[in-house]
Amino acid sequence: MEYLVVSLMFIVFLQTRFMELRRATLCLAVQSALIAAACLVIGLSHGGGLHGWLPGLLTIAVKVLFIPYAILRTVKGLRDEREIVSDINVNYSTAVAACSLALGYMVIDGLLPQAEGRDILATSMFMIMTGLTLIVMRSRAIMQMIGLITMENGIYLLGLIMTEGLPLIIELGIFLDVLIAVVILVILTSRLRLSFRTTDTNVLDKLKG
Amino acid sequence: MLEYILLLLCLPPVCALLALTGMFSNNILHWLHRLTATAVGVSVGLMASKFNPAEPYMDDYFYVDALSLWVVIIITTLYVAASWTARSYLTREERCGVLKGEQLQTGRYFALMQFFCWTMFIVLLVKNLGLMWVAIEATTLISALLISFKFTRAALEATWKYIMVCTVGICLALLGTLVLYYAQLAALGSENALSWVYLHAHAEALDPALTKLALLFLVIGYGTKAGMAPMHTWLPDAYAEAPSLTSGMLSGALCSCAIYVLLRNLVILLPTAGSEMMSSMLLFFAVLTVAVAVPFVVVQRDVKRILAYSSMENIGIMVAGIGAFSALSIKAVMLHMYSHAMIKFVLFYIAGTIIQEYQTRNMMRIHGMIKDVPHTATFWLTGMLGILGLPPMGLFFSKFYIMSALFNEGHWLAGSLLIVLLAGVLIGILYHGMRMLCDNAKRQPLGDLLGAIDVPVLALLLVFTCIVGAGFENLPWLNNLLNHAVRVIGG
Numbered sequence: 001m002e003y004l005v006v007s008l009m010f011i012v013f014l015q016t017r018f019m020e021l022r023r024a025t026l027c028l029a030v031q032s033a034l035i036a037a038a039c040l041v042i043g044l045s046h047g048g049g050l051h052g053w054l055p056g057l058l059t060i061a062v063k064v065l066f067i068p069y070a071i072l073r074t075v076k077g078l079r080d081e082r083e084i085v086s087d088i089n090v091n092y093s094t095a096v097a098a099c100s101l102a103l104g105y106m107v108i109d110g111l112l113p114q115a116e117g118r119d120i121l122a123t124s125m126f127m128i129m130t131g132l133t134l135i136v137m138r139s140r141a142i143m144q145m146i147g148l149i150t151m152e153n154g155i156y157l158l159g160l161i162m163t164e165g166l167p168l169i170i171e172l173g174i175f176l177d178v179l180i181a182v183v184i185l186v187i188l189t190s191r192l193r194l195s196f197r198t199t200d201t202n203v204l205d206k207l208k209g
Numbered sequence: 210m211l212e213y214i215l216l217l218l219c220l221p222p223v224c225a226l227l228a229l230t231g232m233f234s235n236n237i238l239h240w241l242h243r244l245t246a247t248a249v250g251v252s253v254g255l256m257a258s259k260f261n262p263a264e265p266y267m268d269d270y271f272y273v274d275a276l277s278l279w280v281v282i283i284i285t286t287l288y289v290a291a292s293w294t295a296r297s298y299l300t301r302e303e304r305c306g307v308l309k310g311e312q313l314q315t316g317r318y319f320a321l322m323q324f325f326c327w328t329m330f331i332v333l334l335v336k337n338l339g340l341m342w343v344a345i346e347a348t349t350l351i352s353a354l355l356i357s358f359k360f361t362r363a364a365l366e367a368t369w370k371y372i373m374v375c376t377v378g379i380c381l382a383l384l385g386t387l388v389l390y391y392a393q394l395a396a397l398g399s400e401n402a403l404s405w406v407y408l409h410a411h412a413e414a415l416d417p418a419l420t421k422l423a424l425l426f427l428v429i430g431y432g433t434k435a436g437m438a439p440m441h442t443w444l445p446d447a448y449a450e451a452p453s454l455t456s457g458m459l460s461g462a463l464c465s466c467a468i469y470v471l472l473r474n475l476v477i478l479l480p481t482a483g484s485e486m487m488s489s490m491l492l493f494f495a496v497l498t499v500a501v502a503v504p505f506v507v508v509q510r511d512v513k514r515i516l517a518y519s520s521m522e523n524i525g526i527m528v529a530g531i532g533a534f535s536a537l538s539i540k541a542v543m544l545h546m547y548s549h550a551m552i553k554f555v556l557f558y559i560a561g562t563i564i565q566e567y568q569t570r571n572m573m574r575i576h577g578m579i580k581d582v583p584h585t586a587t588f589w590l591t592g593m594l595g596i597l598g599l600p601p602m603g604l605f606f607s608k609f610y611i612m613s614a615l616f617n618e619g620h621w622l623a624g625s626l627l628i629v630l631l632a633g634v635l636i637g638i639l640y641h642g643m644r645m646l647c648d649n650a651k652r653q654p655l656g657d658l659l660g661a662i663d664v665p666v667l668a669l670l671l672v673f674t675c676i677v678g679a680g681f682e683n684l685p686w687l688n689n690l691l692n693h694a695v696r697v698i699g700g
Contacts (some may be wrong), residue, residue: 007551013338035550061575089591097556111418111422116601128384132377135373135377141369143610144373148373148376148377149382151377151380152380155380155383155384156640158384158387159387159390162385162387162388162391163390163391163394166390166402166403167338167339167386167402167403169335169339169340170337170339170340170342170343170402173339173340173343173344174383176228176344176347177347177350178342179346180350181346181350181372181376184353184354184372186352188357188365188369188372189580190367191357191360191365192365195360195361195365196362196365197364201369204365204369206362206363206366206371207363207366207367207370207445207446207450208450209505209508209509209514
């Protein structure tokens, strides 16, 4: 578990460093793969069964394979695919990520002092907050999608540790929702590219008041 | 009972899939859409007549009590009204609306509309709070496609904001649901995971620290979906850029769904989290929501955005009613939900018609409606008076009861603030609305475009609100249903 925590923290920090969309997507795939590993380890240690391995396999199918594939396909269609931000902006989001890691530990110590697995709970809070930071601070549509999936992964991990996974039918529903959300966001991104010739959401500032 | 529930959940997706196949001409599609909605309406009617509010229906997955039946009735009424008016609206939209010169994809529109209503029915009928979350997220995704239906630049912008803000909000609600499940595991074990009935029966056993945390996340999460300030930023854009029929459904039906889910969760959390925290939090958000909406109503120029901000104002009033949490205020919230849904649907429909008639959304360029387009103007005036809460329309009574409950429960600060703010909304909407109706026309409309079938449907919706709002105490069946709904929430 310690290895998992350290590598998850590392990969999420790395996630905030990327400006290039393709590498960021691959990083997301690795992050989801770690979540899937955690899911399988925890599921099988609690006596296997359908509920033991199905969520893990679904995580691999949906979050490790399908979502990165769909995002990469969209990225291929973009001509100028580097995110237009300065290095300072990337450093800001890493700094915010570092703060949110500390904040994650504080939140967990304050709210659930006697909970087991303090490190991994703090990591999941860290992932949720970093996902939010990515959505707020990055302007590229695809980076915002990656932030959303990071946040979702964090919530999923939190649920996994705290409650050993929700009932199977609810988990299936959540997977379906994530799948549809990504399909719709990919459709919207390609429409953004057709209409605005960019996927930078800073151009979306016409509706006011 | 189960057969009606299954009918309710099977007909819309079947119709949607048939519409997606593209085998049918537009004419057949229109009738398919209408007949499906009417069949669903009839089965809801039969369900309501067989239903005894004192004995909720329950099985492994579904649960129907007075509260869910009431919201089902609201949504079904809008669904039937939207399907009967869809034909004339879409034909006009193709002839002189935003879709002019384009091939309208009627099949896609109907399929999305049916799926949208279907996901809302699932929200209302499932027993499990987790599945309720899944269904609410599904409504967000389906309605995103409805908002971006035209794929114009403005529609894309509105949809992107909608889906980002709402999905983040809904993720927080998932976090709240997880905390609730954790509290259940700690206190009651993993049997009947997240089942509303089970949790309701054992609500006192949950850990107060955890339920307070869950309350925080759930109010913020589902509040985002309902459009509470400061998480409302998606709302005016989405309501204004969606096709008008969709805006009416979003404002009337989806918002009622979000408030329904919030109520369901509150019932579980209140016994342990305590009503002081909930009251102060909800009243704060309610006053903030109305306060944010008022300036935008007063200086507004866009005919659909003014309605969107007026929706925010009504959401604020409903949330304040929940915050007051007495039997009177909860009953008034039920009535308010109904009247607001009906009147707002009519207003959005008429706003869409006005945009088609005058070829502009700018209210400053529309004058003299009462002379040039008398039918549309009549509905615009009646709807406006209705949404402002003037008697005899239903909103007058529900607003009055909510205000009186606020003062009765001792929330005089929130109550007086709300009254002042509501006066601001009244001035804003009346000023803009009356300017459009009177004055001398500088711009000639294309004609009175309201179709033959629109008039009775819209008039019926308005009359329903008068009857329900003013006469619910004289309708024994309705009064009984509402009383049981209040008892479910336990105000």
